[in-house]
Amino acid sequence: MRAEAGHRADAKEHPMADKSRGDDVYQPAEDDGRLPPNEQPDMENTLDERDLDDQMAEGYxxxxxxxxxDAFGTTDEEEHEGESLDRRLARERPDVAPGDDNGIGDVPQGEGEPREEIRGEERAGRLVAVNDTTGRQTDVFGEDVGIDGGAASAEEASVHITHESVGGSEEEARDGAEPDI
Known part of the structure; x- marks a missing residue:
C-alpha cells in the first residue's frame, strides 16, 4: 500500500508522469505511405514531370x-517465298524534286529575295511623345529628338527620314520640306 501511496504522491508532483513517456511525445504520426487525398507529391518525387534528365527515369x-x-514477310511462307520486285517498287514513295525557288517569295527567273528599297539616307533618332502645353489638338504624336549616344536597337536603326516630293526629286524636296518620319 505504501508503494501505491508513494506512486500517487509522485504523480501529483509530476502531472505527465503517468500519462506518457518522454519518447512517446515526439514520435511521428502513423504513416502508411499514402498521400492525403488532396495533397500532390513534390516535383522531385513524381514521374509526371516531362523535363527529366534521363529517358530511363521517365520510362517508355x-x-x-x-x-x-500486316506487312509482307511476317509469316514463314512469305519469308521463304520472298517479296516480288513489283510489290517492293509499289511500296516505295517517289522522290520529290526540289523547286526552283527557295520559298521566300522567289519565282523562277526572278530577282531573288523580296527587299524594300531604302528611301531615306538620313537616319531618324529617338521618337518621344510631344509635350504640348497649349492644349491644342495636333496630329503630331511624337517628335525626333536626335540619335541617342548609345547603340540604337534594330527597330530604331531601321527608321529613316524621307522627304515628301510633290513632283520633283527627293533632293529638291529635302531642301525645303519638313521631314516625314
Missing amino acids: SPPERPLAV
Whole structure:
C-alpha cells in the first residue's frame, strides 16, 4: 500500500508522469505511405514531370498497336517465298524534286529575295511623345529628338527620314520640306 501511496504522491508532483513517456511525445504520426487525398507529391518525387534528365527515369510507352503486322514477310511462307520486285517498287514513295525557288517569295527567273528599297539616307533618332502645353489638338504624336549616344536597337536603326516630293526629286524636296518620319 505504501508503494501505491508513494506512486500517487509522485504523480501529483509530476502531472505527465503517468500519462506518457518522454519518447512517446515526439514520435511521428502513423504513416502508411499514402498521400492525403488532396495533397500532390513534390516535383522531385513524381514521374509526371516531362523535363527529366534521363529517358530511363521517365520510362517508355510502346505504340498502341503493333507496327508491320500486316506487312509482307511476317509469316514463314512469305519469308521463304520472298517479296516480288513489283510489290517492293509499289511500296516505295517517289522522290520529290526540289523547286526552283527557295520559298521566300522567289519565282523562277526572278530577282531573288523580296527587299524594300531604302528611301531615306538620313537616319531618324529617338521618337518621344510631344509635350504640348497649349492644349491644342495636333496630329503630331511624337517628335525626333536626335540619335541617342548609345547603340540604337534594330527597330530604331531601321527608321529613316524621307522627304515628301510633290513632283520633283527627293533632293529638291529635302531642301525645303519638313521631314516625314
